Amino acid sequence: MDIEEFRRRGKEMVDLMCNYYTTVHERPVRSQVEPGYLRPLLPDAAPAEGESFDDILSDVQSHILPGITHWQSPSFFAYFSANSSPPGLLGEMLSSALNTIGFSWITSPASTELETIVLDWLGKLLGLPHAFLAVGPDGKLGRGGGVIQSTASEATLVALLAARSRAMAGRPPEDALRLVAYSSDQAHSCMQKACMISGTRHMRQLRARADRAWALDPEDLQAAVEADVAAGLIPFYLVATFGTTSSCAVDPLRPLGELAARHGMWMHVDAAYAGVAAILPEQRAGLDGLELAHSFDTNCHKWLLVNFDCSCLWVRDAEPLKEALSLTPHFLRAKGNALDYKDWQVPLGRRFRALKLWFVLRTYGRAGLQAYLRHHLALAATVEARVRADARFELAAPPRFALVCFRLKGASCEQNAALIESVNQTGRAFLSHTELGSQYTLRFAISGAQTQACHVDAAWQLVADKASELLGAQHL
Amino acid sequence: MDIEEFRRRGKEMVDLMCNYYTTVHERPVRSQVEPGYLRPLLPDAAPAEGESFDDILSDVQSHILPGITHWQSPSFFAYFSANSSPPGLLGEMLSSALNTIGFSWITSPASTELETIVLDWLGKLLGLPHAFLAVGPDGKLGRGGGVIQSTASEATLVALLAARSRAMAGRPPEDALRLVAYSSDQAHSCMQKACMISGTRHMRQLRARADRAWALDPEDLQAAVEADVAAGLIPFYLVATFGTTSSCAVDPLRPLGELAARHGMWMHVDAAYAGVAAILPEQRAGLDGLELAHSFDTNCHKWLLVNFDCSCLWVRDAEPLKEALSLTPHFLRAKGNALDYKDWQVPLGRRFRALKLWFVLRTYGRAGLQAYLRHHLALAATVEARVRADARFELAAPPRFALVCFRLKGASCEQNAALIESVNQTGRAFLSHTELGSQYTLRFAISGAQTQACHVDAAWQLVADKASELLGAQHL
Known part of the structure; x- marks a missing residue:
């Protein structure tokens, strides 16, 4: 692959990246594959001769993307987020090219x-x-x-x-x-x-x-x-x-x-x-x-x-x-x-990682970064309000920053674990859990770069609906 | 910066990357700035409001590139190389976008x-x-x-x-x-x-x-x-x-x-x-x-x-x-x-680093990678032959892989150090040194992704010419 082919493929890759960001909300947030899914899909050795990039991209679509847990999904509320941004990506591109x-x-x-x-x-x-x-x-x-x-x-x-x-x-x-x-x-x-x-x-x-x-x-x-x-x-x-x-x-x-x-x-x-x-x-x-x-x-x-x-x-x-x-x-x-x-x-x-940080600080400026952080803090406050408003739930810790810890009140570890698994299985949102004072605790962490009120609302509604199914089914 | 601006800026960045690779041979290989060069050129704090990406790119050209030692230059023969390649770059782009x-x-x-x-x-x-x-x-x-x-x-x-x-x-x-x-x-x-x-x-x-x-x-x-x-x-x-x-x-x-x-x-x-x-x-x-x-x-x-x-x-x-x-x-x-x-x-x-490795192995295949390695080994053999053919030099170790260690025969540490510095100061090639058995030794390491015979020939000629200047000047 020479520089001119890279110019063409690089621009195709930019389109692929844009397409990924504009459609990632449609993909199951947590990957739904089973362990060992990939090996049967790939040859057991590198090719003897070079392959075309079209073949590689085709395999990315069919074999790799289904095995991705989408950290860039606006409905990713697990762990803590991993923010990506346009200036961050541009900084990575330049840093990779210089490859110092x-x-x-x-x-x-x-x-x-x-x-x-x-x-x-x-x-x-x-x-x-x-x-x-x-x-x-x-x-x-x-x-x-x-x-x-x-x-x-x-x-x-x-x-x-x-x-x-x-x-x-x-x-x-x-x-x-x-x-x-x-x-x-x-x-x-x-x-x-x-x-x-x-x-x-x-x-x-x-x-x-x-x-x-x-x-x-x-x-x-x-x-x-x-x-x-x-x-x-x-x-x-x-x-x-x-x-x-x-x-x-x-x-x-x-x-x-x-x-x-x-x-x-x-x-x-x-x-x-x-x-x-x-x-x-x-x-x-x-x-x-x-x-x-x-x-x-x-x-x-x-x-x-x-x-x-x-x-x-x-x-x-x-x-x-x-x-x-x-x-x-x-x-x-x-x-x-x-x-x-x-x-x-x-x-x-x-690596030359300062480039991407410099690009981000300059592109957003202090005001832009402040607005970004406040946006997530406000979204987290809406989740806190919903936990407080729904008598079936309790806060598991005082909400801080953009994280809300909660659980089904008076329910067992197993019930709370069943709740989160039923949410995650839908692929429509991904939350993770922790343990606080030996109690199973659900975490709703809101700091996705594309996350808006509609995504938070939908995820909460999903949690509430699954709780109804679970509590109904178990005749609590 | 939204996705559509990223689409435009990302493609501009691909052009910038291609332009960098096609012109990097014209830049001084080893950066010629002095310690502390950058601070006076930049503001002492992040901007309050966001800036345009044009301003950022303009600063990259005027402030950052002069401070880069060009590891991707075909005349970089220092340390060991850091290879970059089109499929490697494409893998980095995709991995950054998924940001898992x-x-x-x-x-x-x-x-x-x-x-x-x-x-x-x-x-x-x-x-x-x-x-x-x-x-x-x-x-x-x-x-x-x-x-x-x-x-x-x-x-x-x-x-x-x-x-x-x-x-x-x-x-x-x-x-x-x-x-x-x-x-x-x-x-x-x-x-x-x-x-x-x-x-x-x-x-x-x-x-x-x-x-x-x-x-x-x-x-x-x-x-x-x-x-x-x-x-x-x-x-x-x-x-x-x-x-x-x-x-x-x-x-x-x-x-x-x-x-x-x-x-x-x-x-x-x-x-x-x-x-x-x-x-x-x-x-x-x-x-x-x-x-x-x-x-x-x-x-x-x-x-x-x-x-x-x-x-x-x-x-x-x-x-x-x-x-x-x-x-x-x-x-x-x-x-x-x-x-x-x-x-x-x-x-x-x-990070998802396997992507770029997978892209490289598939794009080149075994045959392509073998040809690539043999190309460098053959270039190194030409340097070894030149050291052997020039009575002023001696090999400092048996040449192995694509590295040739040599020095001015019978010359002092200072003279060998002066030789390498006079070469590096030109900006036309960059070699590094080491010590073998207390003797100052020059290293000519050939594994740059863009390095061809003409670059190796020119660098050796530069070494030979600088040796003539040095030895002539010092009346040895």
Whole structure:
């Protein structure tokens, strides 16, 4: 395939992409295939000679699309969304074409420098403390700054590694065995995975309680830390969550940060989903105390119209991160803006992901992004109102951001599970579930790029109808 | 920006991409900007209101492209290449549009299943032992299979974690402190980074010697292992390299694998760059003994026309990987094809990267890929011939695959460094350097997707001319 064929095929692909977005609402949201569906449909080896792109596209239509769960459907309300947008797509296209591997500054200066600048832009939009920005209000380079990670999982891991490097400075290697990390049991599973990967032996997942709206209680943390210190352990890392996966609970950053400071712990704020809501000044209350954190991460690929992946991590001081991840001796490390982002992440190679973020921030502007976020918050409020208005249901947690957790009141786990499965089986909406205080809980997460009131209304009506069928059938 | 504007802008972007590829040879290969060039050119905050895409594209042309080091230039001979291709780009476009997050099977069955199938296709093209494939010759699912990682760094890390999980089975936690990992000092730096991240205390980077063409000597390894065992340590992980970064050295897999087996070590084969060469049967000699390895990784984004990132990892037995990375209890893990790739990698979320690999394998077919690889091997042979024909130069290592390492004979480090800098400063070619046995070495790596004989000839002539200038100027 030469460049001229690519020109033709590329434009056909753009049409296919547009066609996909204008018709995705007609497809079953959750794929309806069975495990193993694809292998019998494909040859068991690559072809000996090249095939035509028409044949490939034909297989995409017939074999691949039925196996897609449509994250871009306006009726996708499961997990948290994965936003796609026109400028996000255009940024991906350009980044793929340049296909740079920006592991160090010289391997593509624009890739590194745009990332630093655009993360300062986004940090300002979010109202982050100045210390998290690369360039402070005085125009000078500080010790902090932002970097794009693949996912919040990777951010939680590298923050742990930075915390370990900071905690171990001047200590004998055996002390690594006594390090202990903390979070609530509502923190994302990536916290546990980060401990497994890094070989962190001690991890406390403190139980969050319903009466604190599933947030981590600083008194519980304090008791755990004191017990560990008394037992000879070394507290080093605390993950506080701003918008947990299950219920969007917000851990109280100020008291947690004060406690972390007293015990020399690194506090990482995992705001994977909800962090971008801080573009709205009225959503920032839960970030009070953020200046006490050492790192903060939010995913622009969830709710900010940037195609996956684009997880934005800021650190107040990049030195412990480099200490943990750089193989370059301290005295040889790049100074000033000529930073090498390979020293801020797990992999060596990295794509030019700042382009798509830059395109999105410029295309929508602050006002456009604010309107977008408020649109989803308003839609979530309508779902909350309907749960409250229907006596068969109860809220399972205080609705936060654009997530509403609910369940059939007084019903069993099995009944709630049957309800969600009957909804999802229709293909007309896709919700996911969680567990809160051992209770099966349905999640209605509204942050799809194409989601409008009609989609939310239809999905709620579907839930209500299926509840009627279920409750009727079971003679409750 | 709505869908109809995206249709127009997307087609403009395709034209821009085509224009980039047809003119990239005219641009300076290595960016000529100075650190900090970009910040003064951009506003210090995101715009309050959205901007037009014309303004964004204008800034791309004037501010971004000068800061790009052009990995797609046909005169890029530095590091190892990062191939882009029309079907690779089309796959990226479709994957971005679907924007699925395939962490588990149900979140997009096609994403998981196509990945398993296409890695079987590629594994067969490479002649991998059956045990590495998901489905064996009997049509039954085995214990092994392939997965796409972001980079070879991530593959080396997860293989280490699998090795640790295997080695620690049934041992007390303290034994983790006694684990020891091995490689040659020519192994990629990601090996050291993997040890740092995982908290692996003991790592031996055994010195490779010129008289073994920079390969790891099994006797040296045996001596190191025996000394460590005698000291009470536990050998658990060996990284053998098929095509080292510096000189494309090939470690002897069979004796290393036998040694690994005797000591219960996991052997990972890092074939990041050169592994894809195994599509050519005549390039497989160095893979003799691969059936003794536990994992094998090669990057389709380096030399196989798949846009970054696409690092393909195969394991003979996936269970230790899941043991290391899954949070799901063993008895709940998905069976058979319904695998959840989140349990095979560091992050949770994952893009649908199998699409672009599938598009590339089908568009070129085995014959097309073989012709492509042989084209580069033939070009590299012409460079080798020129080094041999010019008495001022010497080969610094036996040329392997499409890499030629050379230097000015009898010249100092400074002179060789001056030579490469004078070449790179012209912007007409970009070579990188390494160190072999403390000697400064120039690398001429030929695997650019657009690279033809004329580009190689011109770059060599440039090297020769600059050598004349330098040697003349210095009255050698």
